[in-house]
Amino acid sequence: MNLNIRIQNHDFVLHPLGVVYWPEEEILLVADVHLGKISHFRKFGSAVPAGAIAQNFKKLDVIRKDFDPEHIVFLGDLFHSSLNLEWDIFADWYHSIDNQVHLVAGNHDIISPLKYEMLGISMFSELRIGEFRLTHHPEETDGFFNICGHVHPGYKMRGFGRQLLKLPCFYKKSNQLILPAFGEFTGNYFLQPEIEHRIFAITGKEVILVS
Template sequence: MTIEIDNCHFELHTSGAVFWKNENMLLISDVHLGKISHFRKFGSAVPQKAIAKNFSELSKLVEHFRPAKIAFLGDLFHSSLNSEWNLFEEWVNSVSSEIILIAGNHDIISPLKYEQLNIQIKPMLRIGNFRLTHHPEVTTEDFNICGHIHPGFKLNGKGRQQLKLRCFYKSPQQLILPAFGEFTGNHYLKPEEDDQIFAITKNEVILVN
């Protein structure tokens, strides 16, 4: 689904990423690379193939949109270095896009490691009337695009059935991206009157309120 904000066009993708058409920029939040390896290290029964899925999905996005820039809106890695960093290095070397990391609260890996891969690290990024951050920051001056919350939405049916879906959460001055990574969990939100929920299904993004 494509939405328009302040004369700019944003494609909401079923992966949880957003393609900013005007800037030829791919926006991705909360990948939490390394989290699966961290869980496995401490005995959680998480399949090894789940690690490869994050990188496979990232590669599919880049191949599809061919962005000039990729901006990760924080929490690219879950914690300290582990074996997934080597996979990340391989992935970075496979793409030609400029990569920017807007640092999140989980991004504790030394900036020197990112600099060696020519990845810029910033506390925030302002482009025109848009302010890209990790944590939500609502102001009257800019439109905020962010992550951190891992937004989700519960769709209730007539027979007590319930679907729990990731979503893009849009309010008048903000767009919150869902978590991109596997096994990241959701925070289920209740929209206010002027908010919009774009729920992510297997095959499409749907406006549900």
């Protein structure tokens, strides 16, 4: 189940797969997919099933069908490292869709911008849309609300019987929203929120405000 929130008098939809849809601008925001990471693990002997590679693309297609966005903006770390076989899978996926795709470069995005240009993908260091600033790293700027990734935020929910549930989350401050990592096998950084911050935990089927 999606969760709708208001930021700076704009509607945003938080999706259980860890993305944000901005209806007014018809933009789907996705952070930290880290394509190629699974192939990288497998190359060095990690027991990661080959079928896991397809999961990122299956999830992207589910979300595209849910929202039918005009634009898909990847907020950095679209690819984990250098070229491998997942680039060809990505290129095939890109040619199969009719959305405009843009990449805000992250620290892992070391593939030449020319490769993206040849596909028809626009690449930026940041994007500014009205009073919103879209970046990879969290960067608070006066006069702008920052939407970003990079951190892979997670939250530990503790029960009365010492149960512990570790979940990815959207992390909201007064002037910033950090998206969870979208990619498979990306891990989480578990945050200790301050009182005024808001945690929107992802259970897999719904998004829940937990603090």
